[in-house]
Amino acid sequence: MSYNGGPMTEAMYYVLLALIRPNHGYQLMQSITEVSRGRLKMGPGTLYGVLSRMQKDGLIVLAKDDGRRKTYEITKEGEQALRVEYERLKSLINDSRILEEANDE
Amino acid sequence: MSKIVRKIRPSEYWRIGEHESYFSDMSLKGLHLHKIGTYFIHFKKGEPKRIEYRMEVTKKKSITYEQIDLYEENGWEYVTSYQYFHVFSSLEESNAPEIHTDPAEQAYTLQRLSKILLVNLIAMSLAVALMIGLLSATWFLDGTPVLRLVEGYIIQQSIMSILFLYYVYYSIQATRAIRSLKRDLNEGKAINHHAPWQSSLHKNAIFPFFYAGIALVSAILPVMQLIKMDTYTLPQEDGGLPIVRLADIEQNPLLQRDEYYIDEVDWANRYSTNWSIFAPVQYETDEGGIVEGRMWLDESGTYSPSISSEIYELTFQAFAAPLVKDLIKWNSYKEEIDSYVEIDHATLDELRVHEEEEQKQIVAVKGKVVMYVRYYGYADVDHLIENVAQKIEVFAEKENT
Numbered sequence: 001m002s003y004n005g006g007p008m009t010e011a012m013y014y015v016l017l018a019l020i021r022p023n024h025g026y027q028l029m030q031s032i033t034e035v036s037r038g039r040l041k042m043g044p045g046t047l048y049g050v051l052s053r054m055q056k057d058g059l060i061v062l063a064k065d066d067g068r069r070k071t072y073e074i075t076k077e078g079e080q081a082l083r084v085e086y087e088r089l090k091s092l093i094n095d096s097r098i099l100e101e102a103n104d105e
Numbered sequence: 106m107s108k109i110v111r112k113i114r115p116s117e118y119w120r121i122g123e124h125e126s127y128f129s130d131m132s133l134k135g136l137h138l139h140k141i142g143t144y145f146i147h148f149k150k151g152e153p154k155r156i157e158y159r160m161e162v163t164k165k166k167s168i169t170y171e172q173i174d175l176y177e178e179n180g181w182e183y184v185t186s187y188q189y190f191h192v193f194s195s196l197e198e199s200n201a202p203e204i205h206t207d208p209a210e211q212a213y214t215l216q217r218l219s220k221i222l223l224v225n226l227i228a229m230s231l232a233v234a235l236m237i238g239l240l241s242a243t244w245f246l247d248g249t250p251v252l253r254l255v256e257g258y259i260i261q262q263s264i265m266s267i268l269f270l271y272y273v274y275y276s277i278q279a280t281r282a283i284r285s286l287k288r289d290l291n292e293g294k295a296i297n298h299h300a301p302w303q304s305s306l307h308k309n310a311i312f313p314f315f316y317a318g319i320a321l322v323s324a325i326l327p328v329m330q331l332i333k334m335d336t337y338t339l340p341q342e343d344g345g346l347p348i349v350r351l352a353d354i355e356q357n358p359l360l361q362r363d364e365y366y367i368d369e370v371d372w373a374n375r376y377s378t379n380w381s382i383f384a385p386v387q388y389e390t391d392e393g394g395i396v397e398g399r400m401w402l403d404e405s406g407t408y409s410p411s412i413s414s415e416i417y418e419l420t421f422q423a424f425a426a427p428l429v430k431d432l433i434k435w436n437s438y439k440e441e442i443d444s445y446v447e448i449d450h451a452t453l454d455e456l457r458v459h460e461e462e463e464q465k466q467i468v469a470v471k472g473k474v475v476m477y478v479r480y481y482g483y484a485d486v487d488h489l490i491e492n493v494a495q496k497i498e499v500f501a502e503k504e505n506t
Contacts, residue, residue, distance in 0.1 A: 009207060009209055009210060010207070011206075011207045011210050025171070025174070025175045025178070026175065026178045026179070029179075041202060041206065042206050042207075043179075043202050043203045043204045043205050043206040043207075044175045044176050044178070044179040044181070044202070044204055045159075045161060045176070045204035045205040045206075045211065045214075046204075046205050046206045046207045046210045046211070047175065048171075048172050048175055048176075049205075049210050049211065049213055049214055050210060053213060070171055
């Protein structure tokens with residue numbers, strides 16, 4: 001199933017976020033953990049699945065392939081998709097203010 | 106050198122969680138997964154260990170180095186593959202991170218397999234339906250299924266199509282299971298890596314062997330039939346064959362053979378042998394003669410009587426009665442079928458006769474032997490019946506001793 005601009009899975013979102021800087025498999029997992037401040041520990045299977053799917057969808061590309069180590073980076077489309085998703089998440093947060101206000105009363 | 110122990114491979118390969126759990130339990134007994142074959146799973150004997158196993162599904166039948174590397178960097182060692190399934194293992198104490206942390210993402214890994222299974226299922230169902238359609242036409246279109254069964258030409262294909270039919274059922278199970286696993290993952294239900302496997306995994310494990318056995322045995326049938334099938338020129342004298350002979354019927358010293366040789370066999374005076382599981386001894390015969398100086402009564406030409414017959418020795422006597430019906434149906438015109446007369450005979454179990462001018466048709470049963478005879482000529486039908494009774498008697502006795 002190719003990406004059609006709808007809500008992203010958490011895994012997709014964080015991989016795109018981490019690939020703002022080109023990176024390869026194992027290190028990518030660690031930078032995802034870093035970016036999410038330890039909240040998200042992504043398994044290698046999930047990462048591999050997300051990478052190959054997003055590569056097919058053109059959200060990321062292979063930047064360097066020296067034999068076994070493959071370095072990926074985000075594409076223009078990927079970055080755009082990430083920003084669209086970020087805006088969507090932001091409005092989610094905005095809309096959720098009701099909750100905070102409810103707490104204040 | 107460590108010893109390899111083989112176990113029958115569970116046929117329900119789509120039960121991923123059960124397999125992972127099974128491999129873990131085997132490792133606890135010191136049997137560590139080594140290889141997955143078509144019929145057997147190979148385990149290497151060693152020290153009992155607590156090992157976690159994970160089965161990965163890929164889009165292609167092979168797995169990329171990149172994927173293996175990424176898993177191995179995370180403490181999951183690649184063990185073996187079988188088609189779209191790949192097994193990784195990790196010592197429980199090493200606490201390797203879980204391979205799939207997002208069930209919905211894991212659902213994507215089943216997408217391709219799910220599609221392949223569905224496409225294969227549809228293609229196979231169509232092929233099997235076509236095959237069964239053609240076979241049913243052969244069995245039933247003439248309305249003589251017992252004759253077809255006894256002749257035995259399409260038994261092997263029929264057994265094979267039943268096996269294929271089971272395979273379609275098996276593929277439906279696989280397709281449905283993978284689809285529902287995909288759905289569960291999509292809904293966030295992760296695979297239970299310690300699912301109980303004892304009852305679910307091995308219940309049908311023996312079936313592939315059974316399946317292969319039947320396929321093998323049924324493959325012998327046509328070979329056996331080919332060995333037993335042959336055609337010979339009828340000997341001039343009796344030859345000890347259970348065949349009603351033209352000379353005995355005509356009793357005319359002027360009768361001569363009307364020969365028609367192809368490849369050293371006189372096809373106008375021949376007998377063919379055949380074999381099937383339901384009729385291990387079968388003969389089909391033709392014999393034709395000519396009496397110089399005598400004419401058919403309607404002056405159409407020289408008198409040339411002929412006799413054709415089919416003889417079956419059945420495995421089961423129960424087939425005799427339906428075979429009689431089928432032989433009549435197969436060898437007669439529609440309007441003739443009802444004009445057969447049933448006659449009580451001193452030695453035959455069953456006797457049906459149809460006589461119309463110079464054509465006489467007889468179907469007789471004695472024990473497990475069924476004989477059909479068609480005669481064109483002026484000899485008396487009672488004389489023909491006695492010859493049939495005598496030959497069938499000799500044959501039935503010979504086969505009984």
